Amino acid sequence: MPYFVFFLPLLCKHGYTLVNIRLQKPESVADAGVTFRTEVKIKVTTTDIAKLAGVSQSTVSRVLNEAPIRISPARKRKILALAEKLNYTPNRSARTLKMGKHQVIAVMAYDITDAFAVECISMMESYLAEKQYRAEWISCAYARRQKVEPKRMLAELAQSVDGMIVIEADRALKDADLLKFWASTNIPMVTVIRRIPGDMISSVTLDDEAGTTRLVEHLVELGHKRIAFCYHRYKFSGDGLSCHPTAARRHEVFKRLIKQHGLGEDPDLQIAVDDNPKDGYEAGRMLISGANLPTAIIAFKDLIAMGLIKACYDHGINIPGNMSIASFDNIRIAEITSPALTTVAANYAEIARLSIDELIRQIENAAEKPFKASHYVSEPELIIRESTMPRQQ
Amino acid sequence: MPYFVFFLPLLCKHGYTLVNIRLQKPESVADAGVTFRTEVKIKVTTTDIAKLAGVSQSTVSRVLNEAPIRISPARKRKILALAEKLNYTPNRSARTLKMGKHQVIAVMAYDITDAFAVECISMMESYLAEKQYRAEWISCAYARRQKVEPKRMLAELAQSVDGMIVIEADRALKDADLLKFWASTNIPMVTVIRRIPGDMISSVTLDDEAGTTRLVEHLVELGHKRIAFCYHRYKFSGDGLSCHPTAARRHEVFKRLIKQHGLGEDPDLQIAVDDNPKDGYEAGRMLISGANLPTAIIAFKDLIAMGLIKACYDHGINIPGNMSIASFDNIRIAEITSPALTTVAANYAEIARLSIDELIRQIENAAEKPFKASHYVSEPELIIRESTMPRQQ
DNA sequence: CTGAAAGCGCTAACAC
DNA sequence: GTGTTAGCGCTTTCAG
Helix, strand or coil: CCHHHHHHHHHHHHHCCCCEEEECCCHHHHCCCCEEEEECCCCCHHHHHHHHHHHHHHHHHHHHCCCCCCCCCHHHHHHHHHHHCCCCCCHHHHHHHHHCCCCEEEECCCCCHHHHHHHHHHHHHHHHHHCCCEEEEEEEEHHHCCCCCCCHHHHHHHHCCEEEEEEEEEHHCCCHHHHHHHHHCCCEEEECCCCCCCCCEEEEEEEHHHHHHHHHHHHHHHHCCCEEEEEECEEECCCCECCCCHHHHHHHHHHHHHHCCCCCCHHHHEEEEEHHHHHHHHHHHHHCCCCCCCCCCEECCCHHHHHHHHHHHHHCCCCCCCCEEEECCCCCHHHCCCCCCEEECCCCCHHHHHHHHHHHHHHHHHCCCCCCCEEEEEECCCCCCCCCCCCCC | CCCCHHHHHHHHHCCCCCEEEEECHHHHHHHHCEEEEECCCCCHHHHHHHHHCCCHHHHHHHCCCCCCCCCCCHHHHHHHHHHHHHCCCCCHHHHHHHHCCEEEEEECCCCCCCCCHHHHHHHHHHHHHHHCEEEEEEEEEEEEEECCHHHHHHHHHHHHCCCCEEEHHHHCCCCHHHHHHHHHHHCHHHHHHHHCCCCCCCCEECCCCHHHHHHHHHHCCCCCCEEEEEEECCCCCEEEEEECCHHHHHHHHHHHHHHHHCCCCCCCEEEEEEECCCHHHHHHHHHHHHHCCCCCEEEEEEEHHHHHHHHHHCCCCCCCCCCCEECCCCCCCCHHHCCCCEECCCCCCHHHHHHHHHHHHHCCCCCCCCCCEEEEEEEEECCCCCCCHHHHH
């Protein structure tokens, strides 16, 4: 039974009115100790505790915030006990209003249910828990679809968080929008997987140059000569770029390396795909039925590779026997595909740590000037699993 | 350039102090219209607008909230224009503090990066956007690991949201904890994929009876006689149950149906697995190498089935030729596995709609009494894809 | 129609 | 050590 019931008489004496209590038969939950749905809604405040303890409200506040002031032990004990019994929880809005701090950061992604974002979120979540911050996870895709103006959305967001991390920034928002927003709020911000030109916003990016190189070298060493690449179709639309921020870069590096290795740049082996596995499947079908069958295919992300795997499976092409497949990201299912994917793994833990540390640094040194943007680059790791092997003669 | 710059003189006249403006070379972002990082941080308030417009603060509030009072058109225009120019955004904390409403709900799952939760979140997110509510997505797994007491966590949460949805409730929190919390805060609440005994908390559940039946019937019709089942290993630990809430039920129904169809209940064909694909893989290996090879395997969720598929793949067992695989959930990758999974699909859109509608109903009719819990059951749909086919002789 | 004023719950500067 | 007091920005009476 909620503890406050014991205090009802006292509370009533202090002006509370008992609105209504409706009893209900114990039923099977009796053992949970709950037998009624009460209509009295009491949010205990420091003032309540103060009245009950017979001290001033500020004394209560001091005790509960462990202020660096000695409070007489007896009162302290009394207040603490009351807070415990009444199940006191500070009112966040009031505290925020007073302090101007939320202890909350926003993490915005294009789509928080995208597999890459999920991996980032997973790591950030566990890291944030240690840091005494909470996070708000925000997709901008849906908001946009609802015709909410990005600026509006961001402005509102800025009212409820101390800072924000934007994953795949130029996919989430146009650089210019982001910059304008940032300039108008000056809210601490870190972009992940994208560095905004101008050196005013800190960033954590992936070394796609190194990652792509490692992957291509791997395939070249395995003897592959016809290597295909599924890159992200670049779309122009009214509300901005919709290209995977690093996909284009990976493609660039790939083209350069292929040339360097004298493997020729066969345009038939480079296919633009939309960002979904089905399109990967279609790309796979095209590559398989083309005149110039590759012996290895790289996809710009794991989910596309899953489509490729399925296309090969459906057409009786053995992986890795007759076709090697590799990609980028290392989302969690990459190791459970059949066969398991060789992939350029992002170091999600590091990305999370770097971006959050940098953001919190900015938040807590808000006064620090001149502001200096920091840029971190995370090294990806090539994870060789089962989907790549030496080219069969 | 942020609009407030134009108002600086006026603002200064009203007591604002220009702390510092540091200029920076235009660089490449000049076109974004941002050329400096300002150190003046102005959060525009209704009071600011009031001063600039020469009216009282309450008039501004009335205009911005479209209060049902006629305001002289000239003033209205002026205020609106100023708000627009200054990029005014209401301070959420202040509004919340005053109104006692957040327009935010919490969605708590055991792990928000779990594939099932992701599908729920995806649908809830798009549905919520229409409803003018925001959501906070909360995992309790990490919090728990950080030794934050569930009660504490919930109590704090209750301070920043108007209601909450708990996905797979008994996995997230012990029933008793949830009930105690609920009783102590009386916060509107809906559980998803779990109905709390006692009829005091509304719920949206899946018809696992029907779903399991459809799946088993499907396999029986295909002629399968040795059907294996991977069920969720039930774990007892200090802080509660850790069994997939519906997994046990699916297993129960399966066992009953197998008996009904006279297929015998071979204990070797029923394997307990932990909730991860690797354990599914191990289970697959055991089943394959056992004396009594099944011709079909059901997993309690898609991710486990992926492990099974991989086990078959690695051991040269063709799916669906020599082995049919099926499972539950229909997470988004289920259609892109090789082969695509036959699965009992949860209707995520419906789950989202029902749970959110019910929650908002409770929030907005808070005064409504007597409170009446509502219980919705969502019908799953058997989606037959490529991983099941008639038993080969 | 509009302004003045109260107060949501909290923190912190200021008195005693 | 402790109480008093002043707001944080907003909504909403209550007077005019």
